[in-house]
Amino acid sequence: MTQIILPALSIAALATVLAVIILIVEHYLMDYGEVDLTINDERKYKVTGGSTLLNTLKKENIFIPSACGGRATCAYCKVKAVRGFGEILPTEEPLLTKEEIAQGIRLSCQLKVKNDVAIEIPEELFSIKEFKGRVEAIDDLTYDIKLFRFRLKTPETIDFKAGQYIQFQAPEYGDIDESVYRAYSMCNVPSDQTSVELMVRLVPDGICTTYMFKYLRVGDEVTFTGPFGDFYLRDSDRRMICIAGGSGMAPLRSILKSMSPEEIAKRRPIFFFGSRAKKDLFLMDEWRAFEREHPDFTFIPTLSSPAPEDNWEGETGYIPSIVEKYVDNVAEAEGYLCGSPGMLNACVDMLVRSGMPEERIYYDKFE
Amino acid sequence: MTSSSKRESRHAGDPHMDRIEEELRHGNYLRGDERRLQRIIDDDKAEVTRLGMDLHEITDKMQRLFQEGRKGLGDPVVVDEAYEVTVLEYRGIIPSPWMDHYAAPKIVVEARNLKTGQKLRFSLLSLHLIRNYGFFQGKGSPFRIEPRDLYAFFQ
Numbered sequence: 164m165t166q167i168i169l170p171a172l173s174i175a176a177l178a179t180v181l182a183v184i185i186l187i188v189e190h191y192l193m194d195y196g197e198v199d200l201t202i203n204d205e206r207k208y209k210v211t212g213g214s215t216l217l218n219t220l221k222k223e224n225i226f227i228p229s230a231c232g233g234r235a236t237c238a239y240c241k242v243k244a245v246r247g248f249g250e251i252l253p254t255e256e257p258l259l260t261k262e263e264i265a266q267g268i269r270l271s272c273q274l275k276v277k278n279d280v281a282i283e284i285p286e287e288l289f290s291i292k293e294f295k296g297r298v299e300a301i302d303d304l305t306y307d308i309k310l311f312r313f314r315l316k317t318p319e320t321i322d323f324k325a326g327q328y329i330q331f332q333a334p335e336y337g338d339i340d341e342s343v344y345r346a347y348s349m350c351n352v353p354s355d356q357t358s359v360e361l362m363v364r365l366v367p368d369g370i371c372t373t374y375m376f377k378y379l380r381v382g383d384e385v386t387f388t389g390p391f392g393d394f395y396l397r398d399s400d401r402r403m404i405c406i407a408g409g410s411g412m413a414p415l416r417s418i419l420k421s422m423s424p425e426e427i428a429k430r431r432p433i434f435f436f437g438s439r440a441k442k443d444l445f446l447m448d449e450w451r452a453f454e455r456e457h458p459d460f461t462f463i464p465t466l467s468s469p470a471p472e473d474n475w476e477g478e479t480g481y482i483p484s485i486v487e488k489y490v491d492n493v494a495e496a497e498g499y500l501c502g503s504p505g506m507l508n509a510c511v512d513m514l515v516r517s518g519m520p521e522e523r524i525y526y527d528k529f530e
Numbered sequence: 531m532t533s534s535s536k537r538e539s540r541h542a543g544d545p546h547m548d549r550i551e552e553e554l555r556h557g558n559y560l561r562g563d564e565r566r567l568q569r570i571i572d573d574d575k576a577e578v579t580r581l582g583m584d585l586h587e588i589t590d591k592m593q594r595l596f597q598e599g600r601k602g603l604g605d606p607v608v609v610d611e612a613y614e615v616t617v618l619e620y621r622g623i624i625p626s627p628w629m630d631h632y633a634a635p636k637i638v639v640e641a642r643n644l645k646t647g648q649k650l651r652f653s654l655l656s657l658h659l660i661r662n663y664g665f666f667q668g669k670g671s672p673f674r675i676e677p678r679d680l681y682a683f684f685q
Contacts, residue, residue, distance in 0.1 A: 236553055236625045238633075254549075257629040341556050346622060366620045367638060368672035370558065408604075411621070439604060468605050481603055503619030504635050505600050 201245075201281040212278065216242065216271040226291045226388045227284065228330060229344060233272035244269040247280030291388055292318060294329075296359065298383045304445035307365045308410050309376065310350070312358055313385050320356040321389070323349060325396060325417040326499075328527065329359060329389030333374040345371035346391070348501065348527070350413035352421040359387070364410040394501070394527035396422070401523070402496040403432040406482055406510050409443070411502035412436060414527065416446075418499065424457060433461040433489055437482045437506065440466055441473040463489060482506075483513035494518030500526040553627040554668075559659075562670025574666045577677045589661035591684050592652060596639050614642045624655050628665075634658055643683055650675070650683045 195212025200219065202208070210219050217233055217240050220226070229240040238258040244267050251259070255270045271282075296313035304310050315321060330344040351360035366372045379385070396418050405415050419432055438444050443466075450462040465482055469475035478485055487493060498514045500507055507526055514524055551567040554560050563570060578585060599607050599615030606616045620636035634655035641650045656673045659665040667674040 236557075236627060236629065238625060257631060258625075260631075338561055339558060364620065366636060367618075369620070369636075467603065503604070503621065504637075505603055505617065505619045509603060 195277050198276060199279040200276065201279075203283050203286065204245075204281070210276060212276050214276060216248075216274040216276055216280070216282070219276045220271065221293075224292065225284075225288060226293055227271050227288065228388075228391065229272060235270055235273050238270065240271040241268050242271045243267050243283040244274065245281035245283055247276075247278055248274050290322075291391065292321075293386065293388050294318065294321060294359075296385050296387070298379060298381050298385060299358065301379065301381060304362065305443055308445065309363055309365075311361045311363060311375065311379070312351075313360075313387075315357055315359065316384075321359060322356065323353050323390035325349075325353055325421040326394040326414040326527075327390040327392040328394075328414070329361075329387045330391065331361070331371065331375075332386040332388075333371040334386075336374050336378050339370055339374070343370050344388075348392075348394075348414035348417070349390070350416045352417055354421070362410040362413040362416075392527050394499075394525055396499075397497065397525065399497060400429060402490070403430045403499055404486065404490055404493065404496045404514070405432055405434040405499045406437070406486075406502070406506075407434070407500070408437040408482075408502035408506050411500075411506075412446070414501050415499060419453070419460070427457045428459045431459045431461075433463065435463045435465060435482045435486060435489075437465050437467065437502070439468050440470045441475060442470075461489070481509065483509050486513060487517060496523075498524035498526075500524065550628055553629065557627045559627060559665075559671050559673075560668030561672070563668030565668075567665075570666075570668060571664050574677055575664055578664070581678060581681045583677065583681050585660070585664060588680060588684060589657060592639070592657050592660075595641050596637070596654065596657070599639055599641070600637075608644070609641075612644055614644055616640045624653075626655065626658060628659065628663060630662070632658055641683075646682075648679070648683050650680070 197209050198212040200208040200210045202225075208223050210223065214222075215233060217227055217229060227240045227242060229237060233240075235254045235258065241263070248269060251264055251269070252273050255273050258270060259268060294315055295317045296315045298311065299314040300310070300312040302310045326348070328346045328348040330346055332342055332344050334342050347361040347363055349359055350362050351358060363372055363375055365376050394414055405419065407415050415434060419434065422430070422432070434450070444464055447464065454460055454462050463478055463485070465478040465480065465485060466473070466475050467479070467481055469479060490496060493514060494517055496519065498510070498519055500510050511521070511524055511526070515521055547567060554567060560567070560570070565573070595609055595613060595615050596617060598609040599617040601607055602615070602617065604616070604618065606614050609615050618638045618640065622636045623633040624636060626632040626634065634653065637654045639652050642648070652675060653673055656667065656675065659667070660675070666677060
């Protein structure tokens with residue numbers, strides 16, 4: 164037995180040593196010099212070779228979405244490689260479909276820039292920036308939802324559309340030995356350019372939310388990238404049916420609060436907010452005040468399982484079952500939804516059954 | 531002694547499994563468990579065999595709890611008059627650390643056996659890892675399920 168194991172171990176050890184030597188040589192001795200990076204055929208950059216494409220782009224202030232910190236597990240950092248990169252790597256293959264491989268899609272975190280290269284990325288990625296900010300306030304909204312307010316440091320302002328989201332970076336902490344990014348919608352209005360507000364619900368044993376709830380303190384520095392997403396108010400005259408649950412209130416708060424009085428009078432938004440019991444409701448006074456300020460805005464909080472002590476006199480049940488009670492012609496309206504995937508699916512089904520075309524239903528699934 | 535030196539020494543194994551193990555350690559799926567990945571899977575497999583568990587049957591039952599429980603949209607649902615199930619959904623997805631093209635929605639299923647009172651909590655990703663790879667996670671992982679507890683829950 165030893166006669167078989169020892170040679171196998173020796174070969175494995177030798178292979179490991181060689182791999183380490185190659186990495187060291189590549190790191191310290193290989194000088195790729197300055198190379199050309201061409202993006203979308205028209206943007207040209209002179210960059211220093213040797214780094215991953217994801218990091219090379221970051222140095223040029225081009226931020227490709229990534230949730231795993233470049234470890235080839237999230238597959239968010241896909242770009243189209245036009246030229247200059249070799250064959251698909253074993254670390255990329257499991258995360259790409261055959262169609263993507265045929266189209267030249269690659270994982271930017273795995274590609275090394277060693278020579279002149281060309282890639283294609285969506286134009287909107289050029290407007291994404293990395294922000295540093297400081298925690299200005301952390302408020303409890305419910306027992307498991309908090310509102311975080313960050314004051315921007317660099318850059319000092321952010322341009323975003325109401326409804327968009329940022330990718331918050333949770334650094335290494337406790338037993339967690341890698342930094343992760345998670346997406347959260349902004350709940351403040353775009354005119355408030357010096358701050359970002361997020362509503363975050365605690366995920367049991369979630370890496371990022373545990374950091375935000377248990378480790379993050381007022382005054383701490385935070386890092387995030389953005390803005391991302393195409394969930395925002397469309398230009399139309401149609402009535403708005405807004406539906407949210409829990410922290411899904413965030414983008415709808417941003418959208419509704421950024422509308423002018425004239426727009427609200429024209430679009431007559433109705434906001435159904437679903438929760439389980441009274442303890443899950445929050446910002447009720449704020450919405451009631453908004454309702455008084457705008458007679459054409461309607462707010463309908465709905466509880467699916469009110470507790471006896473709640474003495475709840477409002478709507479009960481699930482939102483899909485009550486929308487038609489308040490909206491005469493659902494088919495002619497526009498839907499703006501944000502919440503858990505299960506709730507989203509149930510609401511989309513209901514709106515489609517009521518005759519609303521699916522292309523007029525807007526939501527961000529964070530997928 | 532560092533945690534890495536306490537770990538069982540590496541052997542000439544499957545490089546793909548080595549990479550998965552690395553991902554699992556980074557992703558907190560093996561928290562505090564110093565055994566090699568294959569050893570964890572083998573140990574749990576031995577326990578599954580000892581208990582006479584049919585992993586496909588059990589994971590089908592877990593899947594059913596999820597599907598029926600999801601109808602409650604976050605409220606508890608009684609399934610088969612035997613289990614009270616609450617499905618908690620969060621926005622976002624978690625890519626499988628097995629690098630197998632699967633990304634699980636962030637969903638946690640909390641179930642209670644109405645007869646015994648025993649509780650079971652699992653994520654959709656845990657279900658995927660148990661069903662496809664017999665991986666119940668490391669002993670210190672927040673979503674570790676002991677095979678014997680899973681077996682008892684459905685008795």
